[in-house]
Structure formats: structure tokens, C-alpha cells
Amino acid sequence: MPLLDLDKITAGLSTTWSGFLRDWDRSLWSASKALNKHKGLQQFFKWLMLDEDEIDRSPMERVRQPKMPQKLVPVIPLGF
Numbered sequence: 001m002p003l004l005d006l007d008k009i010t011a012g013l014s015t016t017w018s019g020f021l022r023d024w025d026r027s028l029w030s031a032s033k034a035l036n037k038h039k040g041l042q043q044f045f046k047w048l049m050l051d052e053d054e055i056d057r058s059p060m061e062r063v064r065q066p067k068m069p070q071k072l073v074p075v076i077p078l079g080f
Contacts, residue, residue, distance in 0.1 A: 017038075017041060017063075031066065031067075031068050031069055032068065034066045035065060035066050035068055038063075038065050038066055039065070041060060042058070042060045042063075042065075045058035045059060045060045046058055046060075
């Protein structure tokens with residue numbers, strides 16, 4: 001029995017994953033962690049498609065990556 005049933009992986013599953021990342025508990029995860037998880041899943045499907053030839057299309061190809069909020073760096077005034 002395979003560890004992962006590739007026939008059951010669809011774009012709907014990856015969209016559900018993307019929705020999970022969008023709605024994650026921000027008190028537990030940072031935005032960069034959500035982005036890293038998304039990129040990891042994207043690379044996993046790319047590996048299955050290109051290197052292992054297990055799938056014809058990546059279910060992640062139409063899923064948008066989570067947005068990172070812009071971090072503002074505090075500026076110290078010259079005449080403090």
C-alpha cells in the first residue's frame with residue numbers, strides 16, 4: 001500500500017491547503033512560516049512531476065502563494 005495515493009490529489013485538495021494557510025492561527029504561526037509551507041508543498045509536487053514522473057500536472061500550479069505583510073523597519077531620528 002503506497003504511503004500517498006496520488007490519484008486522490010486534486011487541485012481541490014491543494015486549494016483546501018491554501019485556504020488552511022490563509023486562515024491559520026496567526027498567534028501560532030508567522031506569515032513567513034505559512035509561505036514556507038506553501039513553497040514546500042509546491043516543490044514536493046514539482047519533484048513528483050518532473051523527477052519522479054508520478055503525476056502529469058501539479059495540483060499547486062494554480063494555487064496562489066500566501067502574501068507576506070510588509071515589515072516596517074523603525075527609523076531612528078538623527079537628532080534624538
